[in-house]
Amino acid sequence: MADQQDELRALLKDSGEPTLERAIAKAREMVDRLDNVTLNIAVTGETGAGKSKFVNAIRGLQDTDEGAAPTGVTETTMEPTMYLHPTMPNVNFWDLPGIGTPKFKAETYMKDVKYQNYDFFIIVSAGRFKENDMILAKEIKKKKKNFYFVRTKTDLDVTQEAKKGETEEQTLQKIRKDCVENVRTLGSPSVFLITSENLARFDFQELVNNLERDLPDNKKYALVMSLPVYSKESLEKKYNTFKKAAWAVAFASGGIAAAPVPGLSTACDVAMVVPFLIKCYYSFGLDDGSLEKLSKRVNKPILEEVKKSSLVSAIADKSSLATKIAAKLAVAGVVESVCSLMPGAGSIAAAGISFVTTRSVLLEGVKELHRVAEKVIEMAELK
Ligand SMILES: Nc1nc2c(ncn2[C@@H]2O[C@H](COP(=O)(O)OP(=O)(O)O)[C@@H](O)[C@H]2O)c(=O)[nH]1
Ligand SMILES: [Mg+2]
Structure with missing residues (x-):
């Protein structure tokens, strides 16, 4: 007692x-x-970059699972598409159309996708980030929101380079160097190398740690609880x-x-x-x-x-x-x-x-x- x-x-x-x-x-x-906390995560980037697969992975789904976002298809709907978390009703993932498509012009993109609804933006690219990704990052920053550069399909890079005799570590080092160069005009923000095939590989955990650091407490809890x-x-x-x-x-x-x-x-x-x-x-x-x-x-x-x-x-x-x-x-x-x-x-x-x-x-x-x-x-x- x-x-x-x-x-x-x-x-x-x-x-x-x-x-x-x-x-x-x-x-x-x-x-x-x-x-009652809500978490709205926006995922954006070019068609084919790997947005939909990333949205699936972060929801703990494989592409063939029920409710998964369709992958490998040319985008037909050009609207932000919301995907619910499988078990947490207040956590939503948004698969956004890429910037610079005819309907979403760079100048009005933020307004068109209703930027104020999202807690942060993940900008996905399968290789180097393009001019449009940079423009978008600047716009997000201007609106006082956070963005995170995610370079996906790293598994493919590693496999590809292994054929030339490069070790995984060597390949990653090369990509990282390239990333610093790539986003230099933005003051070289972090670029997280990931593969949506397996979140345990490469930098996904590092990305989560960064998101956590930037989110207020209740949203941080929602994020950690919602991840697979x-x-x-x-x-x-x-x-x-x-x-x-x-x-x-x-x-x-x-x-x-x-x-x-x-x-x-x-x-x-x-x-x-x-x-x-x-x-x-x-x-x-x-x-x-x-x-x-x-x-x-x-x-x-x-x-x-x-x-x-x-x-x-x-x-x-x-x-x-x-x-x-x-x-x-x-x-x-x-x-x-x-x-x-x-x-x-x-x-x-x-x-x-x-x-x-x-x-x-x-x-x-x-x-x-x-x-x-x-x-x-x-x-x-x-x-
Ligand atoms: N190996 C591998 N393939 C990926 C990865 N991410 C996406 N893909 C493949 O790349 C293609 C395009 O991905 P998708 O998510 O549909 O791109 P989106 O157009 O940006 O939504 C699909 O065939 C995916 O299976 C990844 O991390 N690793
Ligand atoms: Mg898609």
């Missing part, structure tokens, strides 16, 4: 608020903003993000048990725990759809193994979700320790204990999902 109160005091200090009530209000606002799990590092980032968010979610629960569930102490806010763990489950790619896609991609039967985790099964089985999750968490040993601490409701002490409990239940759940996701990565042999 003393430990929990100490932990609460420490966390209250971290919140920077003088009272628990104020900290709770602040956390609620944060959670609210997190839940393509490597160990990407999963670790997600894990850390969820651990951080658990803090605010628990505080926001404010110690009120909205719906007591058998097997779970009323000192834990189930109404907050369940949606949070569901979000985590999707973000870690543990839903059937994501696992099937991954199994297909790496040609390994991963799905069956994951189904052995009782927490994952409980989340996957949507009926009486809260009860089942509670039961699984009880098995994990989180709940017993709590029941003996159940205080009289309504007091600050009760709120405090509930906060600490909710947080530990959240963390325990996220930890279990992370354990399973790590196993998936291992079985899929992602690096």
